[in-house]
Structures are given as C-alpha cells and as structure tokens.
Amino acid sequence: MAGKYVPTDPKNARLEQIAAELSESGDYRVLRRLDVRKLCLENDGTPVRRGVFLDVETTGLDLESDEIIELAMVPFDYTEDGRIFDVGEALHQLNEPSSPVTAKITALTGITNEDLAGKSLNLLEIDSLIDQSVVIVAHNAEFDRPFVEKISTKFSKMPWACTLRDIAWHDEGFNGRRLSDLLAHYSYFFDAHRATDDCLAGIGLLTMKLPASNEAVLAKLLGAARRTSYRIFAVSAAFEKKDTLKERGYRWNTDLKFGPKSWYTEVSEVNFDQEIQWLQSFVLPAHAKPVTLKLTARERYSKFGPNLGSGLIASR
Incomplete structure (x- = not known):
C-alpha cells in the first residue's frame, strides 16, 4: 500500500543496497527509520478527507486524578479506499500539571518538570484542528479519548478509530499490538514515547497493507470503526x-x-x-x-460522549 521510497542520494542508495543484501541473506533483518512522508502516495486527484492522529502523554493512568502533560495531533489527507496522500504539520503542545511529574514518568517519556514549566494547552488551536477533521485516530483510543474529552467537548462529538483495537492483528499474523512491534513487522522503527513521534508512526502504520487480508490498514480501520x-x-x-x-x-x-x-x-x-x-x-x-x-464511532472509547456522560444506558 505504501509508496516505495527510492533514494537519490548516492550514500543512501549504497546503504539501501547493503540493507537489501543483508535482508536477502536470510540471516539478518534490517529495520529502517520511519519517514512517513516518504510513504505517502502521489495525489491522483481523488477526493480526500482529513483525519487526525492523536496521542497524549499524562502524569499517570488515573483519569480522575492524572493530567495531560503532552498532546500531539497530526493531520493527514486520505481517500475512502484507504490511501494517504499528505501528512500535515503537527500540532504539539506541552502542559504543566498541578503537581510535578514523577521520575517514573520522566524516564518513560523523557519529559521533565523543567520542560513543562509555564506551559499550557491552547484550546483554540486544538479546537480549530478538530473542526477541520472528520475522524480522530489513536493507538489505544480507550486511554487517549477520555483524557482529551476532559479538555474540550469537541472531542466527544467526533468519530474515533483505534489502531490498537479496531484491527484483529492476531488474525493478520501479528504476535503483539504495540505500535513499535507492528511497524517492526514492516521493517521500520521510530523514536517512541513522545507524542508527535507516536502520531507519525501511527500514520505510517496506516499506509501499510495487512498481510493476511491484503487490505490497506487505513481502509480496514475505517471499516471497523463504522460498524455498530x-x-x-x-x-x-x-x-x-x-x-x-x-x-x-x-x-x-x-x-x-x-x-x-x-x-x-x-x-x-x-x-x-x-x-x-x-x-x-x-x-x-x-x-x-x-x-x-x-x-458507533462517535461513542466508542468514550466515557463522556452521547448517551454515556448523561448516565443513560440504552437497551436493545
């Protein structure tokens, strides 16, 4: 599904040749650093929609007491059949929480209290990007969605899709569902645990084809998200x-x-x-x-969306 990157620089061409020889030997597996923009396909004039890949880093896992310390939203233009033509500029923001981040969180994310000092989320920029989009994608939306719904009600009104749960990765031949494991299957690696890097990696995953069903990852994801x-x-x-x-x-x-x-x-x-x-x-x-x-995709993974935040439970 992804466009094949052909290096023009002589040094890169030589490295690609070495990597190909190592892979063809059967004794080595070569991982390439992910550059998602090189995986986008050329725009052929097909109408596109805009999606956003979202990721947050937080002070912990408790929705009630923990807070967002980093938020990234990366827009991408896609077609109905799951092709990605363009990746836009990332919206990246830091936020100083009410209590200092712990050493454990700093070790996990690389974010220090000094990085966060005086920083806050710009809701006008966040809401503007939501308004330009038709779907929000996250890798573990069950975690990310409730946290961002606390900062803007616009998130509760959007359709969501989850690359972690909306695709039956095991049925496609994958052993793990971590973003790094999934991309390693396609011979890519990235710098994990910072929000923007994780978003770009997620979009890179969307450009791939699934090995068993031979469907585009994004097409499969959107199909699953649309189902009741x-x-x-x-x-x-x-x-x-x-x-x-x-x-x-x-x-x-x-x-x-x-x-x-x-x-x-x-x-x-x-x-x-x-x-x-x-x-x-x-x-x-x-x-x-x-x-x-x-x-539906508008309620799934939410704790505050329609029919949820009101406490109403529907019965069939």
Missing part, C-alpha cells in the same frame, strides 16, 4: 461467575459514567444475539437481562 457494536453489562451476575466472565474477556467496571457497576464486554452487532444467549444460559439468574449500550 454493543457494550454488554452482565448486571445481576453472581460473584462466583467472575472467573467464567474473565475467561471470556469481560472486564469489571466501577465508573458509573461508563455504565453499571458490573462485568462488561463489547461485541460486534453480528455477535450480539449470541453473547446475550450465552449470558442468559450460563451466567445470569433466570429471567435476568443484561444491560446493553449501542455504540
């Missing part, structure tokens, strides 16, 4: 059923903004009836019904 899914809460499940639910992939929810305090899972529309039947046959008491919430 359901979040199913196993309310009334007895305590002794917890291991059965965990084995099936259910997770425990305690956030009432997200849904009832219970075990829950998310399934596609085609698997909805089967999952309800399984719950009623093997988990729930007689005549008990699970609570369900219909999700």
